[in-house]
Structure formats: C-alpha cells, structure tokens
Amino acid sequence: MTVLVTGGAGYIGSVTARAIEARGEHVIVLDNFSTGHRQIEGLLPGVDFIEGDYSDRDILQNIFSKKRAIDAVIHFAGMTLVGESMDRPSDYVRMNFVGTLTLLEEMAARNVHHFIFSSSAATFGVAEQVPIDEKHPQRPINPYGWSKKAVEDLLPYLKGVGGPAYIGLRYFNAAGAARDGLLGEVHRPETHLIPNILNAALTGSAFHIFGTDYPTDDGTCERDYIHIEDLAEAHVLALYALRRGHDSGFYNLGNGQRASILRVLETARCVTGLSISVIESIRRPGDPPILVASSDRIKHDLNWKPQREDLAVIIEDAWRFLREHPDGYR
Ligand code: UFG
Secondary structure, three states, X not given: OEEEEEOOOOHHHHHHHHHHHOOOOEEEEEEOOOOOOOHHHHHOOOOEEEEOOOOOHHHHHHHHHHOOOEEEEEEOOOOOOHHHHHHOHHHHHHHHHHHHHHHHHHHHHOOOOEEEEEEEHHHOEOOOOOOEOOOOOOEOOOHHHHHHHHHHHHHHHHHHOOOOEEEEEXXXXXXXXXXXXXXXXXXXXXXXHHHHHHHHHHHOOOEEEEOOOOOOOOOOOEEOEEXXXXXXXXXXXXXXXXXXXXXXXXXXXXXXXXXXXXXXXHHHXXXXXXXXXXXXXXXXXXXXXXXXXXXXXXXXHHOOOOOOOOHHHHHHHHHHHHHHOOOOOO
C-alpha cells in the first residue's frame, strides 16, 4: 500500500517515513520545505517526494487521484513551536487547524480511510498530576496546544460523516537521532532544549535556561524525552492497527521519565565530557512547568515497546548526529 507522509522532510517525519518504507510500504512525502530539509530527499532514495502544502486542495486532489493506492496519511506537517505560537496565534490556527481540515476533507472525498495525527502533550496545559494519562483534562495554555486539541476534537465528528478512522499520538518531547546517524534534529533557528545544550557544548557558547523559579524540585521545567526511533515505531504500529480495524482514538507517547532542564544539562555534560556554560534567563512564555507521560495505554493496546529509554542514550545519539552534522544537512 501507499502511505502519504506530510512533513516527511522534517525531524520526526523523516525518521518515520524511513521506518515505514523499511517495512515494505510505498511512501510519498508531501513537504513544502519551509522547515523541512531538501537534503533528506537524497537520504531516503526509496521514498517519493512531492513539494507542496498539505493545505493546498489542488495538490491533494492531484495526489489522491493519481496515486490510487494511498490508504493512509500520516500528518506531521504544521507549525510546532510553543514559544512561536504565543507570538503568532492566528498562523497556528490557520495552518494547524484550518489546513488540516482541508486535508481531512480531501481524504474523505477520495476515500482515504486512515489518518495518523501528530498531536501533542501541549494539549494538556498545566498538569494536574503526573504522569499524564489519556483521562487527564486537556486545557492547553498556548495556541500550539489549542490548535492540536481542536483537530483532536474535530476528528470524531468528521469520522461520523465519512471521514477517516484515526489514531492521534500525543508526543511528549521528541529527542535523539537515528542510531545510524543519518537523520536527526536540525531546525533553523534551533529552539529545542537538547540540541541547544549540545550546540553550546560543541561551540563553547553559553546555553540559556528559560526559568529557574518553576514549582519543580530544582526550579527548572520538567519534560519527558522520547527517542525519535521509538516515536517513529509507534506510527508503524498505529498504521497497522488502523488497517486491522482498530478503534480510533488518542494515545500519549513518552518515556514516563521526568527530566528537568538541569538534569538534561548534567547528562549532556557526562555524555560530551565537556563543561557547558549556562546563563539563567527568564521564563519563556507558554511553557508549562511539567509534562510527563503515562504511555501505558499504547503499550497495552498497540504493544508499543520503547527500546531507547535512557536519557543518556538519547543524548548520545543526538551528540553523534550533531558532531557528524555540525552545520546541519549539507
Ligand atoms: N529550554 C531552555 N533553553 C533552551 C531551549 C529550551 O531552557 O535553549 C526549555 C524550555 O523553556 C522548556 C524545555 O526546555 O522548558 C523544553 O523546551 P523545548 O523547546 O525543547 O520543548 P517544548 O517542551 O517547548 O516543546 C516540545 C515540542 C512541541 C511539543 C512539546 C510537548 O517543540 O512541539 O515538546 O511537550 F508540543
């Protein structure tokens, strides 16, 4: 069968596109390369790439009419930064919500039955308790989280009128790199914690901690870092599950291990063997203090088994990728 992967030239999308293709699927990536990397096309020779927006009806109609064997869409594309969403709320609604609605309408019109959606821990807002399971209330505190929750809320209604069956995966913090060092995290500008710490280690520049006065054990934000290949594997399982007729629904996806910024920093110092200088800065707007997942449900329902849970292993893989790609993809 053929799987359409939107945003497959990005970090999570490229690792997942490769994992799906490795299972013998035909994979088509649709990416406008606004944040994705053209070089990834050369790194994934078995994958077909189409340049364009996932919200462009003409492109979607063209793809779905010509590639009749497409039975599933894995939707990574969109805007993904919590901090940016606070500055550009309308763009997040337009791209992540309205754009995704267009994609879903075209899927329904062309009888594309399966939809795997990149949702987010950001849909939960401030955690009432951790780990966060699927029953935890979803009260996003930034437009990014709002846009993801809005799509989640819409999916059952669309399914009721002929829209696709769906599995939404609420990622906690994707991190690390492919074990073979081919694919990893490159954003321009980079805003994410682990690459920023490792960039500071590599270049000798200072790393900024955004907030040391949170209500956490050491005062810095706690997150749940999940290895990118474990995350990709969950999509493979979700695809197979939908094809077997598995119920539609949503799953939290993380390691279940809390790591504060200071703990990530200390682990990075151990992995790199380098002292990393730090500047304590003010809080970044929109950041919840703690996001840690319970992934029991996906482990139970889809038999997901993370392989690289150790934070040091995650950081080692990211560090190997960064040293091999100090200037990103070239
Ligand atoms: N941080 C720093 N310094 C930096 C970068 C980040 O202190 O240079 C802090 C942030 O303020 C935050 C934590 O490190 O407290 C993690 O920040 P990231 O930017 O790495 O990740 P976020 O938790 O903000 O967001 C990520 C993804 C989102 C996703 C979310 C789910 O970017 O798409 O995880 O938890 F929704």
